Amino acid sequence: MKAILCHQFGLPDTLTYQEIESPKAIRDKVVISVKACSINFPDTLMIQGKYQFKPEFPFSPGGEVAGIIKEVGENVKNLKVGDKVFSLTGWGGFAEEVLADASKTFPMPENMDFITASSVMYAYGTSYHALKDRADLKKDETLLVLGAGGGVGLAAVELGKIMGAKVIAAASSDAKLKVCRKFGADEVINYDKENLKDSIKTLTDGKGVDVIYDPIGGIYAESAFRSISWKGRYLVIGFATGEIPSLPLNLPLLKGASITGVFWGAFAAREPEKSQANFTELLDFFAAGHLSPHICATYPLEKAPEALTSMMKRKVIGKVVLVTGNPNSKQL
Known part of the structure; x- marks a missing residue:
């Protein structure tokens, strides 16, 4: 089978596309013939050696796949060969086949395609x-989503609206904010053009936001926190800017915040x-038509380095997905 491999830590252009041996199902594991694998920000960190998990070399990135069960291990009872599934693999998904834990592999809903299925678990979970x-x-609280144009950010915008919040989406371009509006954002802030703190103050009539x-991370964290309301909650999801912020601890004291x-x-x-x-509830939301990931581009497997580079350059709005056997992939 073909796979994208990381032989040493580095940028996407150091990855190789090559033939490797197919995995074999053992014990509590299954082999999935991968049809789609979404790219998530941790993939860009993992290939650089900056993620909390460091697989042994060589490894294939890709922790979220959808496909068809090819083999099942002897202890697997809830899945069978031929089942359409989606799975959290941790890594290994940038390949035509992947070995996955049966406990982290789930049947796809009948009305869901492979590309969508590969984009559900990480962002929405x-x-x-x-x-x-x-x-x-809570309903009627105000939610500020930073990085709202990314995969997890757009998911937070959608879910915030489902949960009854007023959602303010903040992102780095008008194009990203246009998509945020389509996904339910009540208000938007372009923090590359606007003062984040002043804009939040204006949009909330000086009350601040309940949840951030x-x-x-990076330079926007302190400005956002200074705009939090009394007893507000600041959620640390990750550091896509590459910079871990340092917040003055007098701020949560003064705000009672x-x-x-968040480590899902x-x-x-x-x-x-x-x-x-939680996942059962999310699938109910999908079945009811309340959720739908924004797929901005798909790439064939061999173009994985280009897809990763587009994410690192902040060109991705929503999700970007690798596909196998699809000549009609849409690239950024």
Whole structure:
């Protein structure tokens, strides 16, 4: 089979596209013939050695796939050969086949295609856990989403509206904010053109925002936190800008506010029943037509380095997906 491999830490152009041996299903694992694999920000970190998990070389990036079960291990009872599934693999998904844990592999809904299925778990799982379990977002509260044009950001915009919040989407371009409007944002801020703190103050009549969803970190974190309301909740999702911010700790004291970390992967591992309940609710939202990931581009597998580069250069709005056997891929 063909796969994209990382032989040493570096930028996307150091990755190779080559033939490797197909995996074999053992014990509690399944082999999936990959039809689509979405690209997430952690993939860009993993190939550079900047992520919390460092697989042994050589490895293939790609932690979120959709495809068809090719083989099942002897202990797998809930899945069978031929099933259409989506799965969280951690890594290994930039390939024609991947070995996956059966416990992290789920049947696809009948009305869902492979590209959509490969874009559901990471973005929506992270955002729903953040807003529901960590922020306890309430109806009529105000939610500020930083990096709202990205995959997890757009998911947070959609979910915030479903949960009854007023959503302010903040992003780095008018094109991204136009998409945010389509996905339900009530107000938008272009923080490359506008003063973030002043804009928040204007849009909230000086009251501030109840919940801040921050997947980017960097220079916008302190400005956003200074605009948080009394007893507000600041959600630390990630650091897409590459810079981990330092916040003055007198700010949460003065605001009676909290800074809350969000690590969905650890939550799913430590509290699997709650995670599964969340995922069931998300699938209900999809079935009802309330959620739909924005796929801005698809690439054939061999073009994975180009797709990763587009994400690192902040060209991606929503999700970008690698596909196998599709000559009609749409590139940025």
